[in-house]
Amino acid sequence: MSRRNRWIWVLIFMVIIIPALCIEAKQDPYAAKKKRMSDKVRRMFYHAYDSYMMYAFPHDELKPLTKTFTDSLSELGNLRLEHLPQEYNGSALTLIESLSSLAILGNHTEFEKAVLWLSENLKFDVDARINLFECNIRVLGGLVSAHILATDSTNRLAKGMYKNELLLLAEELGQRFLPAFDTPTGLPYAWINLKHGVMDNEITETSTSGCGSLILEMGALSHLTGDPRFESAALRALRKLWSMRSSLNLLGTTLDVETGEWIEYSSGIGAGVDSFYEYLLKAHILFGREEYWRMFQSAYLAVQKYFRHGPWYHEADMRTGRATFWQLTSLQAFWPGLQVLVGDIAAANSSHREFFHVWQKFGVLPERYLLDHQMLHPTEKYYPLRPELAESTFFLYQATKDPWYLEVGESIVDSLNLHTRVEGGFASIRDVTTMELEDHQHSFFLAETCKYLYLLFDDSFLVNQNYIFTTEGHPLPILSSWQERLPVAYIPSNWTSVKSGYQPKRASAMSLRMCPANCGNELLQSACHIPDFQADHRCVTDEDCGIDSTSCRRRSCSMAGFCGLWLSI
Numbered sequence: 001m002s003r004r005n006r007w008i009w010v011l012i013f014m015v016i017i018i019p020a021l022c023i024e025a026k027q028d029p030y031a032a033k034k035k036r037m038s039d040k041v042r043r044m045f046y047h048a049y050d051s052y053m054m055y056a057f058p059h060d061e062l063k064p065l066t067k068t069f070t071d072s073l074s075e076l077g078n079l080r081l082e083h084l085p086q087e088y089n090g091s092a093l094t095l096i097e098s099l100s101s102l103a104i105l106g107n108h109t110e111f112e113k114a115v116l117w118l119s120e121n122l123k124f125d126v127d128a129r130i131n132l133f134e135c136n137i138r139v140l141g142g143l144v145s146a147h148i149l150a151t152d153s154t155n156r157l158a159k160g161m162y163k164n165e166l167l168l169l170a171e172e173l174g175q176r177f178l179p180a181f182d183t184p185t186g187l188p189y190a191w192i193n194l195k196h197g198v199m200d201n202e203i204t205e206t207s208t209s210g211c212g213s214l215i216l217e218m219g220a221l222s223h224l225t226g227d228p229r230f231e232s233a234a235l236r237a238l239r240k241l242w243s244m245r246s247s248l249n250l251l252g253t254t255l256d257v258e259t260g261e262w263i264e265y266s267s268g269i270g271a272g273v274d275s276f277y278e279y280l281l282k283a284h285i286l287f288g289r290e291e292y293w294r295m296f297q298s299a300y301l302a303v304q305k306y307f308r309h310g311p312w313y314h315e316a317d318m319r320t321g322r323a324t325f326w327q328l329t330s331l332q333a334f335w336p337g338l339q340v341l342v343g344d345i346a347a348a349n350s351s352h353r354e355f356f357h358v359w360q361k362f363g364v365l366p367e368r369y370l371l372d373h374q375m376l377h378p379t380e381k382y383y384p385l386r387p388e389l390a391e392s393t394f395f396l397y398q399a400t401k402d403p404w405y406l407e408v409g410e411s412i413v414d415s416l417n418l419h420t421r422v423e424g425g426f427a428s429i430r431d432v433t434t435m436e437l438e439d440h441q442h443s444f445f446l447a448e449t450c451k452y453l454y455l456l457f458d459d460s461f462l463v464n465q466n467y468i469f470t471t472e473g474h475p476l477p478i479l480s481s482w483q484e485r486l487p488v489a490y491i492p493s494n495w496t497s498v499k500s501g502y503q504p505k506r507a508s509a510m511s512l513r514m515c516p517a518n519c520g521n522e523l524l525q526s527a528c529h530i531p532d533f534q535a536d537h538r539c540v541t542d543e544d545c546g547i548d549s550t551s552c553r554r555r556s557c558s559m560a561g562f563c564g565l566w567l568s569i
């Protein structure tokens, strides 16, 4: 390059690039913080991932203190560790769970390497009894999501390298699930042996989430393969479960799949039930079926009526609605994130704040906290690197852009690094009062905790496509081709565009969602986040709120100034 050319480049840099960078910085005063924090989360993910690859792969999960592995897929949900397989050498569970996170971090080479390794080596013809729910959300969900990411338009894989192997594996796994659904009620067994099917004298007890949150993964599998059996089995189970609700629209926590009778009548929004609610709404968003929305609406109303006490949620008896246990469980922290998707931002914000205060009190969120005594549960004092609070923080930031949530995220990141990072990865906490560690790095730390923290600070993955996240944090794209046609009744007859006269700004990447089918083939505002257009993110009248793009229904403005599909109580 000649001297003169060099000067021209310097000039171009000064005149065009520097001002561009400044404008960029001006647009988002938090850009520097976000960059610093997303880099920090990226380093966390790679520390967890590289340690797994070094000490545990191709086994299921890493034991970070002893730097060895555990073949834990057969132990998940198996508290008494019964019927453990003799000959099972793992399914590379943590690698499967890392695929979508690698794609979100933009590591195409490692994503490709992992996809090719799994294509050649993963086998499901193994004599291992596994938990249907866990295997569905982690393995089937991980594979289906990664298949979609491998075949979308971003060219993550070198051309011609990938021949749908992950989808074929997912299909094989889905077929191995089907015998579990062969019960008089259609409700699936909680356990199935991958090689031999349902075992003799298998336990008939399962949980509400165990049989009510299969529809996203199995529905997606049917859409991708054209084989309707997966979606039908999951839907039949979901309908049966819903038919077992009480007159208060409440469900219990555990039930018998042979008789269809409840075993545990007390339930809440935490363990054993949580993802049932989550999947009703997300199935509606992904597949556009009105039925899911009707179920969700009734179920959500009942939760708010019988479980909620101010910002807290307790448990109640499904038959009477009477409160049973006054406890905060760590899994409940996903609820505010779900509320963001409904547009119930104010309620989400207040619960999230209280949950974060408990996090601050202990340094992490304990598994169970007794609300009536303001103290820890005597035995459940652990924190196994769970993602739920980070997940809700991500959703609330997407919806409100309130920078306070970035601080929450930073505080979560700092606690994780301070208390759980060890030389061999990230370790769970056995007791939050002593911060004694446990030798286990759960695969969901890579699939969810790191992913949601990263997306909080860098959501560029979401810019061109709307996704919903499965309960294990695996993204599934929202495609109009997967959506059922909406009943004409939901489309206002005189409706032409969201609102003429102004161009609604996107509040977040998630608000790019297309309205399904015949809403006029146009981009609509999203149901996710509502205040799309005013500086203070608040609406004044119903007119400000436009139409909800998942249902095409009109949204209204709440007293607090948020748009939403307010459920009439």
Ligand SMILES: *[C@@H]1O[C@H](CO)[C@@H](O)[C@H](O)[C@H]1NC(C)=O
Residues within 6 Å of the ligand: 087, 088, 089
């Ligand atoms: C598991 O690994 C052991 C030891 O390497 C090996 O002997 C056994 O055949 C393996 N089992 C299976 C089912 O691959």
Ligand SMILES: *[C@@H]1O[C@H](CO)[C@@H](O)[C@H](O)[C@H]1NC(C)=O
Residues within 6 Å of the ligand: 046, 049, 050, 106, 107, 109, 110
């Ligand atoms: C992708 O991941 C691998 C394995 O951790 C790492 O060696 C590589 O540097 C990463 N690449 C990028 C671009 O981050």
Ligand SMILES: *[C@@H]1O[C@H](CO)[C@@H](O)[C@H](O)[C@H]1NC(C)=O
Residues within 6 Å of the ligand: 345, 346, 349, 350, 353, 400, 402
């Ligand atoms: C959340 O609640 C806090 C405290 O009540 C309030 O200051 C803040 O504005 C709220 N944020 C949103 C987005 O509602």
Ligand SMILES: *[C@@H]1O[C@H](CO)[C@@H](O)[C@H](O)[C@H]1NC(C)=O
Residues within 6 Å of the ligand: 492, 494, 495
């Ligand atoms: C559409 O109809 C509604 C109710 O009938 C009316 O309030 C609204 O002004 C109409 N909108 C347009 C753009 O004509």
